[in-house]
Amino acid sequence: MILRDPVHGLVSFEAEEESIVPALLEARELQRLRRVRQTGLASLAYPGADHTRFAHAIGSACVMTRLVRRLRSIHDALPYWQRLTTERARDALAAALLHDVGHGPFSHLFEQVLPQARLHEEWTKEIVLDPSTDVSRILRRFDATLPDRVADLVQGKHELTFLAKAVSGTFDVDRCDYLLRDAHATGVSYGAFDLDWLLRSLRFGVPTSDKAPPLAIDGAKGIPAIESFLLARLFMFQQVYFHKTERASEWMLSRILERVGQLTQDGTRVEGTPAAIRDIAVGGQTSLGQYLKLDDAALWVALASWCESADPLLGDLCQRFYARNLFKTYELFGEQATPAARLAALEVARDIARDAGLDPEVYVGLDAASTVAFDDSEDPLTVVFPNGKSRALSDVSFLLGRLRSERMERVRVVFAPELRDRIVAAFGQERP
Secondary structure (H helix, E strand, O other): OEEEEOOOEEEEOOOHHHHHHHHHOOOHHHHHHHHOEOOOOHHHOOOOOOOEHHHHHHHHHHHHHHHHHHHHHHHHHOOHHHOOOHHHHHHHHHHHHHOOOOOOOOOHHHHHHOOOOOOHHHHHHHHHHOOOOHHHHHHHHHOOOHHHHHHHHHOOOOOOHHHHHHHOOOOOHHHHHHHHHHHHHHOOHHHOOOHHHHHHOEEEOOOOOOOOOOEEEEOOOOHHHHHHHHHHHHHHHHHHHOOHHHHHHHHHHHHHHHHHHHHHHOOOOOOOOOHHHHHHHHHOOOOHHHHOOOOHHHHHHHHHHHOOOOOHHHHHHHHHHHOOOOOEEEEEOHHHHOHHHHHHHHHHHHHHHHHOOOOHHHHEEEEEEEEEOEOOOOOOOEEEOOOOOEEEHHHHOHHHHHHEOOEEEEEEEEEOHHHHHHHHHHHOOOOO
């Protein structure tokens, strides 16, 4: 199989061990990812961000083929029982392709706005292991025990430490693809990094026991490459994933689904609600079959139906969202963003909403988005020098040493647009 990809160029899966990829692409569960956007609601801020989880899955598998080639070029230094066999490479490719197969509509957003719902990682495991799915049947066609091994790899478990972390770790094929893909689709150049040089800079670390060694960075040439990779992730959170329009739209959708859940729990029939959402709202769980019917298209159809809801609150929120009449934000900085100050600001905004006749719990909110810039406490990346000695990456890199465990946070008050002038006046000078 040969494909053209806007990020990786010509992508091929032609070797014997790579035959698992075209076979799995025929699975209904994987084809469903064509209807799930990679970046949730980012296209409301970046019009080009319409790329899908399906494209990302293929991209992750592509990066894995390149990583396999790199590891094989250096694995002669390992005992033969720790080397990358055809079977192990096939397992890793399948895991890379399937790691996101359990995502719901709008990707991560769905599980965030329905906190009682299962995480996508749990759905992925069930899809891989359930004998009724196409994915599981195809895997078992290659090897009866392959579903179990793939499920473990997706969760970062494998006898070869370097292979487990390549699927799920600080540096993994998932991040290598989504950073480049999201940057390309949004037009944000900050997410770019030198993947070729980074892969070339990988080597095996120093094993701490009789187990296989972890992945490490070549101290002679790899430090700038891994710095660029980790900074690209930080910049993408700053510029894309925490963008004010995306965060405001996510707040709106969460209020919509919360309202649907309240009405459903109260026994009110909300026309157009997918069965899986009804099930989750009432009991916190749904069947795999119903869950797999959920995708972005199904949720947009539901939103269109809810625009005509007899419930005035649900109808108003959906009409605004459907027409992209999105809520606005006011970002809090410095002393304004301390825990006490942000709660005080929220109360001021809620008072303004009450005076305007709007429900303060729905039309005003506080959004605090955060991520850790670089954290190697649980999954340390080491740097190995030509003399064989190794050191922690944060000890070698001035940049990463400063960023280690530092949390980046963006705190915003979210509110209906008609409240903007009064809220800005109440908070002081308008922020960008």
